[in-house]
Amino acid sequence: MFDKLRGSLDKAVIKTTTKELNEKNLKDAVWELQMVLIQNDVAVEVAEHICNLTKEKLLGTRTGRLENTTHLFKTAIYESVLEVLTPEYPLDPIEFAKERKERGEITTILFVGVNGTGKTTTLAKFANMLKKNGLSVVIAAGDTYRAGSIEQLEKHAERLGIRVIKQDYGADAAAIAFDAIAHAKAKHIDVVLIDSAGRMQSNKNLLEEMKKIARVANPDLKLFVGDALAGNDALSQAKEFHKAITIDGAILTKVDADPSGGAALSVAFTTGRPVVYIGVGQGYDDLRHFDPEWFAQRLIGDN
Numbered sequence: 201m202f203d204k205l206r207g208s209l210d211k212a213v214i215k216t217t218t219k220e221l222n223e224k225n226l227k228d229a230v231w232e233l234q235m236v237l238i239q240n241d242v243a244v245e246v247a248e249h250i251c252n253l254t255k256e257k258l259l260g261t262r263t264g265r266l267e268n269t270t271h272l273f274k275t276a277i278y279e280s281v282l283e284v285l286t287p288e289y290p291l292d293p294i295e296f297a298k299e300r301k302e303r304g305e306i307t308t309i310l311f312v313g314v315n316g317t318g319k320t321t322t323l324a325k326f327a328n329m330l331k332k333n334g335l336s337v338v339i340a341a342g343d344t345y346r347a348g349s350i351e352q353l354e355k356h357a358e359r360l361g362i363r364v365i366k367q368d369y370g371a372d373a374a375a376i377a378f379d380a381i382a383h384a385k386a387k388h389i390d391v392v393l394i395d396s397a398g399r400m401q402s403n404k405n406l407l408e409e410m411k412k413i414a415r416v417a418n419p420d421l422k423l424f425v426g427d428a429l430a431g432n433d434a435l436s437q438a439k440e441f442h443k444a445i446t447i448d449g450a451i452l453t454k455v456d457a458d459p460s461g462g463a464a465l466s467v468a469f470t471t472g473r474p475v476v477y478i479g480v481g482q483g484y485d486d487l488r489h490f491d492p493e494w495f496a497q498r499l500i501g502d503n
Contacts, residue, residue: 246465249469250281250284253276281496281499282492282493282496285475285495293309293476294333297330297391306385306390306391310394310419310421310422311394311396312424313425313437315346318427319396319398321453322453322487323339323395324353326451326487327357327362328485336390337389338362339357339365339380340366340377340380341395342396344367344373365379373412373413374412377417378416378417392417394419422445423447423449423451424442424450425450425453426438427454428452429454429457432466434466438467439470449473449474451475451476451479452477452479453478454479461498
């Protein structure tokens with residue numbers, strides 16, 4: 201996990217910190233860092249920001265020993281990455297739902313993303329997490345376009361013991377979401393999870409339908425699901441979804457297979473919204489809270 205970026209960073213640090221830092225070789229070192237980040241799927245503007253933070257932390261630092269210089273440089277990168285990943289307003293969807301339950305309110309969460317990112321499976325993993333935290337769940341089958349999507353969702357729900365509110369393919373997804381919310385209110389169910397059609401961010405008609413779902417359902421949270429392996433494509437998708445409906449957080453799938461780690465940095469910085477969960481496998485328990493410190497440590501390696 202993140203082996204590619206970590207290895208590249210190690211080489212850059214060794215290459216650029218074999219002599220005492222001064223204005224010139226610090227400039228060279230930061231430039232090398234920027235190239236490494238961009239080559240590992242970190243968006244250009246994000247790489248530039250991390251490099252500027254790193255340079256600010258190192259300016260004025262002087263040492264003549266290789267090991268001290270290496271340590272200082274890696275520490276500065278670590279702190280810069282952590283600063284990018286730590287949200288101004290943290291989000292814990294489970295605690296959010298629990299607090300609303302205590303007030304007698306249901307929580308509605310809309311899942312958005314393009315086909316192939318694992319959105320429906322991620323929704324099922326999150327439903328499992330909700331149940332393990334003592335929260336009752338109902339799912340709205342809002343993807344009425346992709347063949348087999350409703351059946352896929354029903355299989356997950358059957359395994360988890362959760363009811364699915366559905367209609368036929370081609371039905372109005374906003375109406376299905378509305379029905380699921382009405383059902384939750386009538387049955388005193390804590391959380392409504394709304395699946396949506398996987399749509400390319402450039403498909404304006406489907407984006408308009410997603411906006412309609414958001415207007416009708418008025419979800420309390422809107423979570424973007426992106427594929428960590430998609431690199432800058434994941435960033436492009438997140439930006440378009442955020443522009444369309446204002447996402448509240450992101451979930452990145454396939455992080456266990458991601459050799460670079462660039463997507464998390466890019467999505468968090470560009471949208472200003474936190475990465476709340478990461479997918480690390482195919483099982484229902486393979487959805488984990490995203491810890492910025494863990495992520496930064498994995499990127500930088502032993503320090």
